[in-house]
Amino acid sequence: xxxxxxxxxxxxxxxxxxxxxxxxxxxxxxxxxxxxxxxxxxxxxxxxxxxxxxxxxxxxxxxxxxxxxxxxxxxxxxxxxxxxxxxxxxxxxxxxxxxxxxxxxxxxxxxxxxxxxxxxxxxxxxxxxxxxxxxxxxxxxxxxxxxxxxxxxxxxxxxxxxxxxxxxxxxxxxxxxxxxxxxxxxxxxxxxxxxxxxxxxxxxxxxxxxxxxxxxx
Amino acid sequence: xxxxxxxxxxxxxxxxxxxxxxxxxxxxxxxxxxxxxxxxxxxxxxxxxxxxxxxxxxxxxxxxxxxxxxxxxxxxxxxxxxxxxxxxxxxxxxxxxxxxxxxxxxxxxxxxxxxxxxxxxxxxxxxxxxxxxxxxxxxxxxxxxxxxxxxxxxxxxxxxxxxxxxxxxxxxxxxxxxxxxxxxxxxxxxxxxxxxxxxxxxxxxxxxxxxxxxxxx
DNA sequence: GCCGAACCGTAACGTACGGTACGGCAGGAT
DNA sequence: ATCCTGCCGTACCGTACGTTACGGTTCGGC
Numbered sequence: 001x002x003x004x005x006x007x008x009x010x011x012x013x014x015x016x017x018x019x020x021x022x023x024x025x026x027x028x029x030x031x032x033x034x035x036x037x038x039x040x041x042x043x044x045x046x047x048x049x050x051x052x053x054x055x056x057x058x059x060x061x062x063x064x065x066x067x068x069x070x071x072x073x074x075x076x077x078x079x080x081x082x083x084x085x086x087x088x089x090x091x092x093x094x095x096x097x098x099x100x101x102x103x104x105x106x107x108x109x110x111x112x113x114x115x116x117x118x119x120x121x122x123x124x125x126x127x128x129x130x131x132x133x134x135x136x137x138x139x140x141x142x143x144x145x146x147x148x149x150x151x152x153x154x155x156x157x158x159x160x161x162x163x164x165x166x167x168x169x170x171x172x173x174x175x176x177x178x179x180x181x182x183x184x185x186x187x188x189x190x191x192x193x194x195x196x197x198x199x200x201x202x203x204x205x206x207x208x209x210x211x212x213x214x215x216x217x
Numbered sequence: 218x219x220x221x222x223x224x225x226x227x228x229x230x231x232x233x234x235x236x237x238x239x240x241x242x243x244x245x246x247x248x249x250x251x252x253x254x255x256x257x258x259x260x261x262x263x264x265x266x267x268x269x270x271x272x273x274x275x276x277x278x279x280x281x282x283x284x285x286x287x288x289x290x291x292x293x294x295x296x297x298x299x300x301x302x303x304x305x306x307x308x309x310x311x312x313x314x315x316x317x318x319x320x321x322x323x324x325x326x327x328x329x330x331x332x333x334x335x336x337x338x339x340x341x342x343x344x345x346x347x348x349x350x351x352x353x354x355x356x357x358x359x360x361x362x363x364x365x366x367x368x369x370x371x372x373x374x375x376x377x378x379x380x381x382x383x384x385x386x387x388x389x390x391x392x393x394x395x396x397x398x399x400x401x402x403x404x405x406x407x408x409x410x411x412x413x414x415x416x417x418x419x420x421x422x423x424x425x426x427x428x429x430x431x432x433x434x
Numbered sequence: 435g436c437c438g439a440a441c442c443g444t445a446a447c448g449t450a451c452g453g454t455a456c457g458g459c460a461g462g463a464t
Numbered sequence: 465a466t467c468c469t470g471c472c473g474t475a476c477c478g479t480a481c482g483t484t485a486c487g488g489t490t491c492g493g494c
Contacts, residue, residue, distance in 0.1 A: 025331070026328075026330075026331025026332060027328060027331065028331075028332075030480085030481060030482080031481075031482060031483080032480095032481075032482090035442090035443090039442080040441075040442070041441060041442045041443060041444085042442095042443090042444090042482090042483080042484090043441075043442085043443095043483095043484080043485080043486095044440085044441060044442075046482095046483070046484080047440090047441090051482080051483080052481095052482065052483090104331070106327075106388075106392070107327055107328060107330065107331060108328075109392055110323075110324055110327050110328065110391045110392060111243075111244060111324060111325075111327065111328030113243075113324065113391065113392050113393035114242070114243025114244065114245075114321070114324060114393075115243060115245075121391075121392035121393035121394070122392075122393065122394075124392055125389065125392045125393075125394055129385055129388065129389065159384045159385055160381065160384065160413065162384055162385045163380035163381050163382075163383060163384035163385065164377065164380050164381065165380075166380060166385075166388075167376045167377065167379055167380035168346055168376055168379045168380065168383075170388060171323075171346065171383075171387060171388070172342065172346065174327045174330065174338075174391075175323070175326055175327055175330055175338035175339075175341055175342045176330035176331075176338035176339065176342075177338070177339075177342055196377065196417055199416070199417055200413055200416055200417065247450085247451060247452085248451075248452060248453080249450095249451075249452090252472090252473090256472080257471075257472070258471065258472045258473060258474085259452090259453080259454085259473090259474095260453095260454075260455085260456095260471080260472085260473095261470085261471060261472075263452095263453070263454080264470095264471095268452080268453080269451095269452065269453090
């Protein structure tokens with residue numbers, strides 16, 4: 001197993017072929033199919049990636065390196081820009097988890113999560129849910145420092161945000177339920193999740209169409 | 218494939234062996250291993266369940282028939298009993314999704330969700346997430362009729378409840394993250410999820426201290 | 435022009451597993 | 465006692481796939 005994601009152009013093409021097959025055929029991606037699709041020999045696959053697990057791991061890392069979650073500088077700290085940034089995070093995350101590549105990747109990582117040998121689950125988790133948490137926490141804490149948010153534990157607040165955004169969408173998609181996550185629906189879901197999050201953790205008393213919001217120091 | 222879950226005692230034992238192997242070995246449950254574990258012949262397996270997919274499907278249905286989510290009559294409609302029932306639902310659901318059988322079942326269903334042939338995903342979804350929704354909606358609507366809750370769409374309200382309860386727990390468990398969902402943590406998570414749900418959809422303005430929840434494991 | 439390295443295409447090997455066939459045994463019915 | 469049914473245990477078959485091996489081709493360096 002080579003180091004990180006410093007693959008050559010050609011190797012990256014091969015990994016993209018793996019991802020394409022993963023989306024198309026699920027876990028039935030065989031070494032022969034990859035070799036044919038990528039127009040390379042199986043010998044090269046083994047030389048480059050060691051074995052099938054190494055190939056899948058590299059493909060997962062390649063996709064993870066491409067998933068770019070909205071990154072907002074904690075610059076503007078007024079209420080409206082905070083809300084905007086939160087909405088960006090929410091929409092970005094919904095776009096990621098509803099994309100066919102993400103669904104396929106999570107499926108293969110989950111199906112390999114049982115055996116101790118495979119690190120696919122940890123990689124997906126690290127570059128997905130935990131990366132999002134790392135990026136959001138500073139913003140949440142800046143919001144708290146600026147008096148816009150109120151919470152005791154940033155991790156817990158983030159988990160609530162996560163739940164409000166993801167709801168049942170990801171598990172339904174993973175289990176094969178057909179959900180059409182249009183860009184329109186993503187925008188609406190993100191907006192309402194942020195409204196609910198601010199209703200729970202915001203300190204300002206404005207709040208949108210949700211009648212009642214808890215206030216308490 | 219026989220009809221529903223009218224298996225004999227012996228057949229149910231076989232399905233339990235499948236579930237045990239599923240928990241223990243992930244998707245690596247082979248027909249030979251099932252036969253050995255259940256002390257039956259492969260020929261019998263094929264006669265009873267048709268093929269491997271039929272066996273897995275039957276095992277999933279067997280487990281589904283055992284999972285029973287807290288069922289509350291919409292009798293008492295005062296605020297405290299509504300809250301209690303919601304907490305029961307939340308805790309029950311957390312218990313289900315964090316159980317090793319549920320994790321193993323969801324894993325195999327998800328890993329088979331790619332191919333059009335398998336109905337495992339639909340079965341798990343139908344007996345899990347959708348069953349919970351069906352049981353909760355009448356209670357939510359009774360709460361609204363009684364003036365305790367306020368929402369426009371019961372389905373959307375349920376999805377929010379679902380998100381507040383599940384948060385990132387299920388996806389992390391599915392991806393192999395070690396989380397120790399003790400009965401204590403289940404109770405605390407359920408209580409805080411219900412607090413947040415009532416803060417968003419409740420009509421009474423009291424609301425407890427929802428400020429913090431437990432952190433991750 | 436020659437050499438070696440890298441790589442392609444394909445054939446071959448070993449194995450694991452789904453599915454089938456068969457012999458044997460227990461027990462109930464006749 | 466005999467037969468039939470249902471099942472166990474096991475050997476067996478075909479295939480798919482991971483992995484390896486090998487001949488042929490391209491290409492950069494000398």
